[in-house]
Amino acid sequence: MHPETERGNYIKEEIRRDLEAGRVDHVVTRFPPEPNGYLHIGSAYAINISWSMTQAFNGKFNLRMDDTNPAKEDMHYVEAIVADVDWLGVDYGGEPVFGSDYFPQLFDYAVDLIKKGRAFVCDLSGDQLREYRGTLTSPGTNSPFRQRSIEENLDLFLRMRDGEFPNGAKTLRAKIDMTSPNMNLRDPVLYRIVKHHHYRSGDEWCVYPMYDYAHPLQDYIEGVTHSLCSNEFVNNRPLYEWVLNSLDLPGNIPRQIEFGRLNITGVVTSKRYLRTLVAEGVVSGWDDPRLPTLKGMRRRGYTTEAIFGFLQEIGIPKWEATVDVAMLEYFVRQDLQDKVPCVMTVLDPLKVVITNKDDVEMLEIENHPKDESFGTRQVPFGPEIYIERADFAENPPKKFKRLAPGVEVRLKGGYFIRCDDVIKDANGEVVELRCSYDPDTKSGAGFDGRKPKGTIHWVEASEAVPCEVRLYEPMFSEQPDEEKLLETLNPDSLQVMANALTEPGTKEMLAAGKNQMQFLRNGYFIEDTDSTADKLVFTRTVSLRSSYKPSKS
RNA sequence: UGGGGUGUCGCCAAGCGGUAAGGCACAGGACUUUGACUCCUGCAUUCCCAGGUUCGAAUCCUGGCACCCCAGCCA
Numbered sequence A: 001m002h003p004e005t006e007r008g009n010y011i012k013e014e015i016r017r018d019l020e021a022g023r024v025d026h027v028v029t030r031f032p033p034e035p036n037g038y039l040h041i042g043s044a045y046a047i048n049i050s051w052s053m054t055q056a057f058n059g060k061f062n063l064r065m066d067d068t069n070p071a072k073e074d075m076h077y078v079e080a081i082v083a084d085v086d087w088l089g090v091d092y093g094g095e096p097v098f099g100s101d102y103f104p105q106l107f108d109y110a111v112d113l114i115k116k117g118r119a120f121v122c123d124l125s126g127d128q129l130r131e132y133r134g135t136l137t138s139p140g141t142n143s144p145f146r147q148r149s150i151e152e153n154l155d156l157f158l159r160m161r162d163g164e165f166p167n168g169a170k171t172l173r174a175k176i177d178m179t180s181p182n183m184n185l186r187d188p189v190l191y192r193i194v195k196h197h198h199y200r201s202g203d204e205w206c207v208y209p210m211y212d213y214a215h216p217l218q219d220y221i222e223g224v225t226h227s228l229c230s231n232e233f234v235n236n237r238p239l240y241e242w243v244l245n246s247l248d249l250p251g252n253i254p255r256q257i258e259f260g261r262l263n264i265t266g267v268v269t270s271k272r273y274l275r276t277l278v279a280e281g282v283v284s285g286w287d288d289p290r291l292p293t294l295k296g297m298r299r300r301g302y303t304t305e306a307i308f309g310f311l312q313e314i315g316i317p318k319w320e321a322t323v324d325v326a327m328l329e330y331f332v333r334q335d336l337q338d339k340v341p342c343v344m345t346v347l348d349p350l351k352v353v354i355t356n357k358d359d360v361e362m363l364e365i366e367n368h369p370k371d372e373s374f375g376t377r378q379v380p381f382g383p384e385i386y387i388e389r390a391d392f393a394e395n396p397p398k399k400f401k402r403l404a405p406g407v408e409v410r411l412k413g414g415y416f417i418r419c420d421d422v423i424k425d426a427n428g429e430v431v432e433l434r435c436s437y438d439p440d441t442k443s444g445a446g447f448d449g450r451k452p453k454g455t456i457h458w459v460e461a462s463e464a465v466p467c468e469v470r471l472y473e474p475m476f477s478e479q480p481d482e483e484k485l486l487e488t489l490n491p492d493s494l495q496v497m498a499n500a501l502t503e504p505g506t507k508e509m510l511a512a513g514k515n516q517m518q519f520l521r522n523g524y525f526i527e528d529t530d531s532t533a534d535k536l537v538f539t540r541t542v543s544l545r546s547s548y549k550p551s552k553s
Numbered sequence B: 001u002g003g004g005g006u007g008u009c010g011c012c013a014a015g016c017g018g019u020a021a022g023g024c025a026c027a028g029g030a031c032u033u034u035g036a037c038u039c040c041u042g043c044a045u046u047c048c049c050a051g052g053u054u055c056g057a058a059u060c061c062u063g064g065c066a067c068c069c070c071a072g073c074c075a
Helices: A010-020 A041-056 A075-088 A099-115 A126-133 A150-161 A211-222 A231-246 A271-279 A294-300 A304-314 A325-339 A482-487 A504-511
Strands: A028-031 A060-065 A119-122 A171-174 A189-193 A207-209 A226-230 A255-259 A262-264 A321-323 A349-354 A361-366 A376-381 A384-388 A408-411 A416-424 A430-438 A458-460 A465-472 A494-502 A516-519 A523-527 A536-542
Touching: A010 A041, A010 A226, A010 A255, A028 A041, A028 A211, A028 A226, A041 A060, A041 A075, A041 A226, A041 A262, A041 A294, A041 A304, A060 A075, A060 A099, A060 A211, A075 A294, A075 A304, A099 A119, A099 A150, A099 A171, A099 A189, A099 A207, A099 A211, A119 A150, A150 A189, A150 A207, A171 A231, A189 A211, A207 A211, A211 A226, A211 A231, A226 A231, A231 A255, A271 A482, A294 A536, A304 A325, A321 A325, A325 A516, A325 A523, A325 A536, A349 A494, A376 A458, A376 A504, A465 A504, A494 A536, A504 A536
Parallel strands: A028 A060, A226 A255, A262 A321, A349 A430, A465 A536
Antiparallel strands: A119 A171, A171 A189, A189 A207, A349 A384, A361 A376, A384 A458, A408 A416, A416 A430, A465 A494, A516 A523, A523 A536
């Protein structure tokens, strides 16, 4: 085997082969989104595949709007797409390119095709076209217009362009083979009449090229060497090649190579369903943190490093693969862990009175458990604090490493406290804990006389900052059934902790420009776009991993 | 159903005729002022199935099976 042969990435291997064989001497790839929707994790995956190839071979990467359908596309989407790609940090040469800019050349190529006798104008209606096409098992039938003369075809095509015929009246079709077992080759439509304003070319055109005709030529015009796409297009490859070969084009001809689609457990990426969720108001918008859109993931606090790390690890499947979300979350934690500070926030506060404490003192606590460069901060501790309701149990189960009557725990960065008394309201609900602290056990003092049951986080009452914390869970109860999407929704995908309290240090972090941090024991959070100076709002990016398994009884 | 594509651990995934990498998840254990992090350990005698070729097969051949894609004037 060649020592340079790239393993584990068949596309890279193919490209290298092309380079070594001299078929090409450089690499150009492209990502061709249609500006009719927002980018999502699957888009990032596709972008990464094409982009990483140009990184590997010092090539060029184009971001091309695949805008050949005037009825569906909009400038709003190109702006959104550009913003998302910019966020990913992928370099596409500064400016996106537009497939619609090649309309004139595409038209000329079509004229060429007609002159070569390889395309004809067909008057069949949509319904007739379908009938003539045949089925998967039966061959199609030649169009009665297939034998028109080149002159007549030319004349008709020009008149189609000039708007002489109504929408759908005629099409330009390739003359290939109506009996081909590959449906794409049964004289496919190349151009259709669409009198519709195009967001970019305006009203200049009455005819628009179809994807199968436009794509290979757009690639060719841009000098794309390797056109990488998902394998739903394998059946289209013969047509892609037919278009290029039929034109006898000089120079490098692009080569299409397919890769498998990416699915993630519990996540839906199809535009249609994403649109449904937004339209039905199931989510707050395209940037809802529960959505796998790039905007959603960005708002949720996923970093581009985490996303690329994840993509790097899953590789390039040849066929559709469904990766466990846990893998994505793992990379998010891995990335955040080293770069965000750690503060304390109590999501569901339970009041604790420290009976033997009457002053408020400042404790110095480190901002990161491993990295000293994050420095330390002053955290107040006084006679009244709040702890997490879940960190107290009147009747603790086995192995409960938190607070319980008569039990002693350590307050992170502070002292040991012992629960002496439990105060309940009329309904028997615990509303307050009376605890005593041991001054000898101050953090860092080296006290080792006793071992506390565990360490919990807390927030001092007088300086506590109220905030809203949003916890997210998967949108669907299980692997979503796309046909019954709204029925498989997880009703608890968003949990709002409206009465959360965070330590003053959190505001300091925000003031210092750090909008992402770990809330000790609760996970990684990001200040939400809904947050204001009056009302802080945090979104949980991802929870911490936990090996704690509550016992059944 | 005609054609095309794909089948290696629960999930991704290496492997390219020489005797099954790695990651996630999971299960134990160490450490721990986060039940986090980190660190150990375990986790496919077997590669969709059945035959065949070979000293030797996940890799080659034959035949099955399963799943996915294609019948838009969408992309």
